[in-house]
Amino acid sequence: MSDTVDQSENQEQALLRAQEIMRILDDWGINSDAQIAILGCQEHIRPRDMRKFRDGMKALPQSEDINARVEHILGIAHALHTSYPSRPEAGASWMGQRNGKLRGRTPIQCILQDGRRGMVKVRTTVDCAWAWHQDDQHNPVWES
Numbered sequence: 001m002s003d004t005v006d007q008s009e010n011q012e013q014a015l016l017r018a019q020e021i022m023r024i025l026d027d028w029g030i031n032s033d034a035q036i037a038i039l040g041c042q043e044h045i046r047p048r049d050m051r052k053f054r055d056g057m058k059a060l061p062q063s064e065d066i067n068a069r070v071e072h073i074l075g076i077a078h079a080l081h082t083s084y085p086s087r088p089e090a091g092a093s094w095m096g097q098r099n100g101k102l103r104g105r106t107p108i109q110c111i112l113q114d115g116r117r118g119m120v121k122v123r124t125t126v127d128c129a130w131a132w133h134q135d136d137q138h139n140p141v142w143e144s
Contacts, residue, residue, distance in 0.1 A: 014059035022054040024077045028095045072119035079127035
């Protein structure tokens with residue numbers, strides 16, 4: 001019985017996480033095709049599947065790469081919320097503005113062009129505490 005409850009809770013958490021990720025990507029103004037690319041799910045999902053994620057009807061595919069991308073998206077969103085606590089739209093605006101630390105690209109362009117490595121660059125730019133933590137653990141953040 002306990003395994004059934006755990007599986008049910010894990011499935012519910014996975015559905016909620018998919019909804020949260022879709023909300024974040026939607027708030028950033030990213031279209032479905034780009035969302036699929038950002039999540040690294042080109043082989044697993046089609047644009048029409050995105051509605052199921054948004055509606056909590058389907059969980060995101062599970063893989064080490066997709067899970068790492070999800071964690072970076074959540075980390076970036078959290079850092080933006082910390083930077084702009086009373087103006088959530090400012091975080092979305094930041095994602096669309098060119099940034100010298102990203103070679104003059106927008107954070108969204110950096111993520112789309114550089115994939116997971118671009119997510120790390122964006123996260124390092126917006127969340128210096130995360131970058132310091134990675135450096136303290138001798139994790140090469142630019143290599144992820």
